Structures are given as structure tokens and as C-alpha cells.
Amino acid sequence: MYVLELAGQDDGFAVAEAATAASDVTPIAAGLATARGLEAGFETLAFTHRAAELIGLTGVTIESAVALLTAAGIDRTGTVAVRARDVRSTTGIDTQAAERALGDVLVERGFTVDLDDPDHVLQALFAGRDGASAVESGGASPTGGQDVIDPDDGVCALGWLVAETDRDFADRQxxxxxxxxxxxxxxxxxxxxxxxxxxxxxxxxxxxxxxxxxxxxxxxxxxxxxxxxxxxxxxxxxxxxxxxxxxxxxxxxxxxxxxxxxxxxxxxxxxxxxxxxxxxxxxxxxxxxxxxxxxxxxxxxxxxxxxxxxxxxxxxxxxxxxxxxxxxxxxxxxxxxxxxxxxx
Ligand SMILES: C[S@@+](CC[C@H](N)C(=O)[O-])C[C@H]1O[C@@H](n2cnc3c(N)ncnc32)[C@H](O)[C@@H]1O
Incomplete structure (x- = not known):
């Protein structure tokens, strides 16, 4: 399972485009969607920024993100960096504090932080509930039974960065x-x-x-x-x-x-x-x-x-x-x- 960070302001349109290069694309919060698989052509998407291999979804607090990462199995070696985002400024989360707290969890588990050229980038995506048609309390959750997310609070998605799209549109007017x-x-x-x-x-x-x-x-x-x-x-x-x-x-x-x-x-x-x-x-x-x-x-x-x-x-x-x-x-x-x- 992957989490996609959508671009632009129209998630319905971004999800439709993403579905041409990813399977089972489902919106979960403002600017975020999950996908079951990535396919050829992912890097050409205009309205998706990047994809991360999902660790899990949790509530929009630093504490719950830390708890999720602490409990997660991490089958990786090498250096790491944490990038936190307040997607579309919908949560007001302190992203620097989130990066420090999540970085501490990784250091405690034996990883070395390398901000310039890390082997692995942990994405912590905090997003408000706008567009959260698929985030429901109870029922089948993409986390496979982890915390039930209150849709009113939005979502924090943690994942390992696996793909970024080619963003050269801005310099091609x-x-x-x-x-x-x-x-x-x-x-x-x-x-x-x-x-x-x-x-x-x-x-x-x-x-x-x-x-x-x-x-x-x-x-x-x-x-x-x-x-x-x-x-x-x-x-x-x-x-x-x-x-x-x-x-x-x-x-x-x-x-x-x-x-x-x-x-x-x-x-x-x-x-x-x-x-x-x-x-x-x-x-x-x-x-x-x-x-x-x-x-x-x-x-x-x-x-x-x-x-x-x-x-x-x-x-x-x-x-x-x-x-x-x-x-x-x-x-x-x-x-x-x-x-x-x-x-x-
Ligand atoms: C809205 S513009 C297309 C703009 C284009 N997407 C762009 O980025 O430049 C519509 C075009 O349709 C052309 N057009 C109008 N009637 C046409 C017709 N019957 N057959 C073919 N082209 C036609 C016009 O000459 C015009 O270039």
C-alpha cells in the first residue's frame, strides 16, 4: 500500500489522473490518497507529487505519529531523513517538531540521520479532513486494523518515499x-x-x-x-x-x-x-x-x-x-x- 501526495487543489481530478498510473487510488484526506500499486508512467503524473510505501495511518498529532513509528517494523538499513508536511496547511501541525520527534525514534532504533543524502526518507504527511471521503471510523481501514481515525481530525500518513514525479512544469510556460x-x-x-x-x-x-x-x-x-x-x-x-x-x-x-x-x-x-x-x-x-x-x-x-x-x-x-x-x-x-x- 502506498500513500500519494496530490498536487493542485482539486483532489477528484488528481485522483482520476493518478488512477492512470496506480491501482485502487482512494482519497483519504485533503491532498492525500492511498494506492495499492504503482504502475508504469507514475513519474509523468502532473497532479501527484510523490508516493511513499505506507507504514500506517494515524491521528493528526505528533504523539500518535511517534506511537505509530515506534510500533512499526522497519526492514531497512542505511541512513535516514524525516520530512514532515502540513498538507495544504490544513492541520497547523509543527512540522519541525514532528521531524525531530520522529527522527529521535529512528535514532533510538539505531539509524543515522543524513539530511543531505539519506538512503531512506520517512514522509510524515499531516492532512485535514477536506476531501476525506474514504476515511471512516470503523470498517475496513487501509492500515489493516491500526488506530481508527476520527475523520473530523484528519489523518497523519507515515511512509517511506519510493517515487517522485517529474516536476518540470513550472519552467515550461x-x-x-x-x-x-x-x-x-x-x-x-x-x-x-x-x-x-x-x-x-x-x-x-x-x-x-x-x-x-x-x-x-x-x-x-x-x-x-x-x-x-x-x-x-x-x-x-x-x-x-x-x-x-x-x-x-x-x-x-x-x-x-x-x-x-x-x-x-x-x-x-x-x-x-x-x-x-x-x-x-x-x-x-x-x-x-x-x-x-x-x-x-x-x-x-x-x-x-x-x-x-x-x-x-x-x-x-x-x-x-x-x-x-x-x-x-x-x-x-x-x-x-x-x-x-x-x-x-
Ligand atoms: C481553444 S483552441 C485550442 C487551444 C490549444 N489547446 C492550445 O493550448 O493552444 C481551439 C482551436 O480549435 C481550432 N478550430 C476551430 N474550429 C475548428 C475546426 N472546425 N476544425 C479544427 N480546428 C478548429 C481553432 O483554430 C483553435 O486553434
């Missing part, structure tokens, strides 16, 4: 690319969307409304082969510049209408697209018809899809035969909410 237009999707969200559609090695992912190519770049960065199309020649030229400058692997681009994709039936793995936002885009014809046609074409060429828009396109997707697994709402700013529907 769309404004730094050769071709940029306002409205370009931020890289972390684009990464999560291509993960949700199943992008990875040996997959081919289409964005038939590629704009500046943000989704294609992230598909390429997780080793999928991206194919992009856009009705505007300017966008195809700009995306070509971006992909040439920023992707090492193969990619393909065409100019064309998302309602007539130049690909054979069932020929690719997934389709992602960020539909035009009614109030800012100059589009020819009716936006509803355009998106309906694009969704139907997506279903013809692939079995998985993610559609993004400034409104939910879930109903339109169902009308052309997709099953909508989930729809997430993400506030971008005061007057823009993005709706993200995951399609099968």
Missing part, C-alpha cells in the same frame, strides 16, 4: 515557446489530460483542434506519437515551430477540419481536444455542430477521448455514442471555468 497565443493551455493541465486519455510509449494521440500544440507537446513528452490538426493554417505553422523546437520524437501535423479527420477507423489510441471557447473564438458555423462532429470523428478513430471546453460537452459526447466516465470543472479565472470530460 507556454509564453516561452517559439509560438504563443493567449488561451494556450498550461502544461500541467495538458499533461494530466494526455495521461487521462492513456498517452504513453507505443500510443498515438490525436488533437484535431491543436491550437498552439500544448496537448501535443505533453503527449510527446510522455513518449506517445502526437498527431495534430487545426483548421487555421497559422496554428498549424505555429505548432510546427513549437514541436520542432521542443520534441525529439516523431509527430505529424495536418491542416483540416476536426469534423473530417484524415485517419482510418480505430487507427489510433486516443483523441484529446480543447474546443473553441464560444466567446473568444472566431469559428465558422455553429459551435454545437462543430463540436458534435469532432466528437463523432474522435469516436470513429479512437476508443478513448478527453474533451475540454468552456462548457460541458458531456451530453454532446453521449449523443454520438461515447460513455462519459467523469466530468471535472476547473476554475481558470473569475470568468472562465474549464470542463473536462473523460470519454470511453
Amino acid at each position: 507556454p509564453t516561452d515557446r517559439p509560438f504563443f497565443q493567449p488561451g494556450s493551455m498550461e502544461p500541467a493541465l495538458a499533461r494530466a489530460i494526455v495521461n487521462l486519455v492513456g498517452a504513453g510509449p507505443d500510443t498515438t494521440i490525436l488533437d484535431p483542434m491543436c491550437g498552439t500544440g500544448g496537448l501535443l507537446l505533453e503527449a510527446g513528452r510522455v513518449d506517445a506519437t502526437p498527431i495534430g490538426g487545426d483548421v487555421q493554417a497559422k496554428m498549424v505553422r505555429g505548432t510546427r515551430e513549437n514541436l520542432r523546437a521542443l520534441l525529439a520524437g516523431p509527430w505529424h501535423l495536418y491542416r483540416g477540419d476536426a469534423g473530417r479527420v484524415p485517419l482510418a477507423d480505430d487507427s489510433i489510441d486516443g483523441v484529446v481536444f480543447d474546443a473553441p471557447y464560444g466567446r473568444q473564438s472566431k469559428i465558422e458555423g455553429d459551435l454545437d455542430d462543430l463540436v458534435a462532429d469532432a466528437l463523432a470523428e474522435a469516436r470513429r478513430v479512437a476508443t478513448r477521448g478527453v474533451v475540454v471546453g468552456d462548457r460541458s460537452w458531456a451530453g454532446a459526447a453521449e449523443r454520438v455514442g461515447w460513455t462519459v466516465e467523469a466530468t471535472f470543472e476547473r476554475r481558470v479565472h473569475r470568468s472562465l471555468v474549464r470542463y473536462i470530460s473523460v470519454l470511453r
